[in-house]
Amino acid sequence: MKKIPIHNAINDVNLWYGIADSHDTFPYMLCELCDDSISSMVANQTEQREIAITLQECAAENGQGDIYVRVEDTGAGIKNLDACMTYASSAGAETPLNRYGVALKKILATFDPENAHWALFTRTQEEVSNGTYRRVHAPYRTSGMAADICDIQEDPWPGRFDASGTYVSFPCSRALFNTSGKGYPGHDISFITLVQCIREELAVIYAPYLRAGFMINIHIHTAEGKRRSYRVRALEPVWHSTQTPDQGSCILDLGAGPVRVRYHFGEIDNHPSTARYFRKSFSNAGVMVYENGRMIEHHIFSAIWGKDHPQHNGFLAVIELDVSDGGTNDALPPPVPTKDKLFYGDYRLAALYDWIRNHCPRPATYKSSTQTKREVLLCERLAKRFREKYGPQATVLTQMPVYNFIEKSPPLIDIYLFTGSQLILFECKLHVSQEKDVFQLIMYHTGAIHDGLRPDKLVLLAERHSHGTVQLADYLNTCKDTNGENYHIELKRWKDYGL
Numbered sequence: 001m002k003k004i005p006i007h008n009a010i011n012d013v014n015l016w017y018g019i020a021d022s023h024d025t026f027p028y029m030l031c032e033l034c035d036d037s038i039s040s041m042v043a044n045q046t047e048q049r050e051i052a053i054t055l056q057e058c059a060a061e062n063g064q065g066d067i068y069v070r071v072e073d074t075g076a077g078i079k080n081l082d083a084c085m086t087y088a089s090s091a092g093a094e095t096p097l098n099r100y101g102v103a104l105k106k107i108l109a110t111f112d113p114e115n116a117h118w119a120l121f122t123r124t125q126e127e128v129s130n131g132t133y134r135r136v137h138a139p140y141r142t143s144g145m146a147a148d149i150c151d152i153q154e155d156p157w158p159g160r161f162d163a164s165g166t167y168v169s170f171p172c173s174r175a176l177f178n179t180s181g182k183g184y185p186g187h188d189i190s191f192i193t194l195v196q197c198i199r200e201e202l203a204v205i206y207a208p209y210l211r212a213g214f215m216i217n218i219h220i221h222t223a224e225g226k227r228r229s230y231r232v233r234a235l236e237p238v239w240h241s242t243q244t245p246d247q248g249s250c251i252l253d254l255g256a257g258p259v260r261v262r263y264h265f266g267e268i269d270n271h272p273s274t275a276r277y278f279r280k281s282f283s284n285a286g287v288m289v290y291e292n293g294r295m296i297e298h299h300i301f302s303a304i305w306g307k308d309h310p311q312h313n314g315f316l317a318v319i320e321l322d323v324s325d326g327g328t329n330d331a332l333p334p335p336v337p338t339k340d341k342l343f344y345g346d347y348r349l350a351a352l353y354d355w356i357r358n359h360c361p362r363p364a365t366y367k368s369s370t371q372t373k374r375e376v377l378l379c380e381r382l383a384k385r386f387r388e389k390y391g392p393q394a395t396v397l398t399q400m401p402v403y404n405f406i407e408k409s410p411p412l413i414d415i416y417l418f419t420g421s422q423l424i425l426f427e428c429k430l431h432v433s434q435e436k437d438v439f440q441l442i443m444y445h446t447g448a449i450h451d452g453l454r455p456d457k458l459v460l461l462a463e464r465h466s467h468g469t470v471q472l473a474d475y476l477n478t479c480k481d482t483n484g485e486n487y488h489i490e491l492k493r494w495k496d497y498g499l
């Protein structure tokens, strides 16, 4: 067989163009640097845990000058510059926040398409003691790059911190900086307004780290020469005070090992000081997912529950996922490389959605029922017993609507019980059950399947069951549901549950 050579060595200029323009907004680009900084501070347990972001607006005749950006941290400094500068190398990864080995290079290519202005300065504790640091600067090359060893007597450290750490600087075009306002109401793209958008983004994205004592400060220099500093403080939802909190934690296996999950489902009130997040609005309702302490995606609704609807405005679920100690990112649903979304075609994400749907089959059910019939009261008592028996892993709902396309008066399941592993639907009758009650269960079951749920068992609960009910239930247990699986109908009595 004859072979012809393929000449496919990477051309550095093409590579630089090719890896640029990946991220959607300026704050998410900044996050790539913050991720690296936090990762270094976490892995090396540095005493000071601070990120200083300096945004300097350059003067321009039309008032829309470029922004000069500097990001400095009190991490341990870059130990392995070779790995750091190698595209797609994971050799430098210190924590799960270092995922793909590409982000630093990608965002430098995005900010500095000419590959002429960026610079990176870094020093370990040892270098601090020696009075030296390393400097790497544009242009980026896949071979022949070198770092300068600088002496602080001749070239003072450019940043503000005295300890070990890393400092990255680059210019950012005004057009790129203006992406900071994406998702915020209004069209004000003044420098100060956009800085507040960036502050809100970081306050939400890094809330778990900020809560844990990490500091992010934004220092601004305006084109008019004004200087100001803003502390980024964790922003949290204001949960509606009259709702029973549905929060807890559990370990889930999404198909690739254990994942620690902390969740909070509920209704929120409008946050008093945000412009975008934690507001009762159509574009915010749904699920926020954090991974390894960092928000990846928010407002996931239709992918889980089908069509969204303004009646769910104010519904929020905060899901924080972490790999258990010693675990790897493999257990988590992966984000896309820009880390601003989860990768939709992933089995771990599908499993997470299934769990969320089972836990919270329909957001609107947070509204409490006002019915007081005796049957309903008995259902409530039984639901309470289930909550006590199965604990926080379980979801127990009464009057749960099904067939989510029916907006007005959908059928209501008497009791919805997800034990954490099994989904059971109940139809409850105060006295003697009738044949039609069995069909009521079948209707719930079909509706639940339509809404994306997979009930394992159907229970008809009554004081006693008519002969016809028993015969019909036996017959239907030999039939298949719309998924092609057998029904599992059980006939129970109130006294079986001690009621």
Ligand SMILES: Nc1ncnc2c1ncn2[C@@H]1O[C@H](COP(=O)(O)OP(=O)(O)OP(=O)(O)O)[C@@H](O)[C@H]1O
Residues within 6 Å of the ligand: 032, 035, 036, 037, 040, 073, 075, 076, 077, 078, 079, 083, 084, 085, 089, 090, 091, 092, 093, 094, 097, 098, 099, 100, 101, 102, 103, 104, 105, 166
């Ligand atoms: N501020 C920093 N402090 C310490 N190490 C850093 C810092 N920034 C980058 N590094 C090192 O450089 C490596 C490459 O960073 P880069 O962001 O390109 O990839 P990554 O973080 O490994 O993965 P990802 O593509 O998911 O961000 C990191 O793994 C880390 O070792």
Ligand SMILES: [Mg+2]
Residues within 6 Å of the ligand: 032, 035, 036, 097, 098, 099, 103, 104
């Ligand atoms: Mg990174």
